Amino acid sequence: MPAARRSTQSAPYKCTECGWTTLKWVGRCGECQQWGTVVEASEPTGLTRSVAPVAPGAGRSAQPITRIDITDSPRRTTGVGEFDRVLGGGLVAGAAILLSGEPGVGKSTLLLEVAAQAARAGRRVLYASAEESTAQVRLRAERTGALHEELYLASETDLATILGHVDEVKPELLIVDSVQTVSSAMSEGMAGHPSQVREVAATLIRVAKDRGLPTIIVGHVTKDGSIAGPRILEHLVDVVCQFEGDRQTSLRFVRALKNRFGPTDEVGCFDMTGAGIAEVADPSALFLGHGSTEAGTCVAIALEGRRAMPVEVQALTIETKAPNPRRIVNGVDAARVAMVLAVLEKKAGIKTSDKDVYVSTVGGVRFTEPAADLAIALAVAGSVTDRAIPRHIAAVGELSLAGEIRPVTQAAQRRSEAARLGYRDVIDNRSKELRSALSDVRVRTRSGPREEAPDF
Known part of the structure; x- marks a missing residue:
């Protein structure tokens, strides 16, 4: 029995994923929690022995990094x-x-x-x-x-x-x-x-x-x-x-x-x-509607890597007498939508606690970054008041619980992409707070050609 114990200790089991060792086999690694990665380790290989230095081959000597030739490694x-x-x-x-x-x-x-x-x-x-x-x-x-x-x-x-x-x-x-x-x-x-x-x-x-x-x-x-x-x-x-x-x-x-x-x-x-x-x-057309101005829609500028793309956010609100109104989302973050609805009701006076709210994006794209907050708020506000936001307006901004509109990353690139696609006005953190953003939408709408002003 002592001999068997010494044999087990000399050849423990080892996890092939993280290197964790144990004296007996287990189905799950105790370190990385992976299943089926614990196998019997090999015998000790004498790591204390010194290794004799070997001279590098011809053309493989170490040299200053500034002298390394990269002309033979072009991109294809x-x-x-x-x-x-x-x-x-x-x-x-x-x-x-x-x-x-x-x-x-x-x-x-x-x-x-x-x-x-x-x-x-x-x-x-x-x-x-x-x-x-x-x-x-x-x-x-x-x-x-x-x-x-x-x-x-x-x-x-x-x-x-x-x-x-x-x-x-x-x-x-x-x-x-x-x-x-x-x-x-x-x-x-x-x-x-x-x-x-x-x-x-x-x-x-x-x-x-x-x-x-x-x-x-x-x-x-x-x-x-x-x-x-x-x-x-x-x-x-x-x-x-x-x-x-x-x-x-x-x-x-x-x-x-x-x-x-x-x-x-x-x-x-x-x-x-x-x-x-x-x-x-140019995936911009995939995430936009057919161009008609409908109540409850707003265009935001999403950022996928370095690529800015317009995404149409749609909202639908329906009055309900249920004690717990529905909150159904698709393509956006449900927790952020709930926060936006709370800010709308508290800071802008737009009541949604007695309505079922449905929020979705067009084209199946997922828009979960905070830059979608302002577009969601404007789409919901448009649906509640049954007023359409004109096609030449886009919205980019993050909402805080205090109703403030905070700047987002790559704001200049987003505005540039919006201008390239024909969005003359971009509602962003320059409006400072949500109520100001709703007023800016109303003011900018009045300056547009024959567009009806939303009564937010």
């Missing part, structure tokens, strides 16, 4: 402008890019379009699919018009075989779909196990760096939306992109959560259609 555009926007201008030689998103959001469709555009530009592309057969990918490529002789397909789940295809095809762009379905003989466990994901990703990244081969890796997500697999996966890659979208609408967004070669505040906008995925260079 993918041919998909919105994707290039998120990457910072295009693909960098040897870059490892991780693209994650919900199932069915369109990750494979987007990357097939990227592969086809790169092939049309004269670059050979290898698309390694571990989830679909080559016939299935070919059918989707025919539907989306992504057929080209320089686009090579391979359906493989073994990492060594994929690397063999890389040696044979010699591509200039490699796409692996997905890292959770590829396995390596150098690691134990089934495909998708944290140790397998780490080994596959590390090998693909090492190949990308050694050959200067841009590599795009597709990653799955868990139930809570985080990237499946060990956290080290996000640390290893150069760029982490999140592909987002609502299944009820065709609008899709690509955001950079990490980018070693560019900014992380850019957003790419796409429209998922039956013929594939299409870029939306």
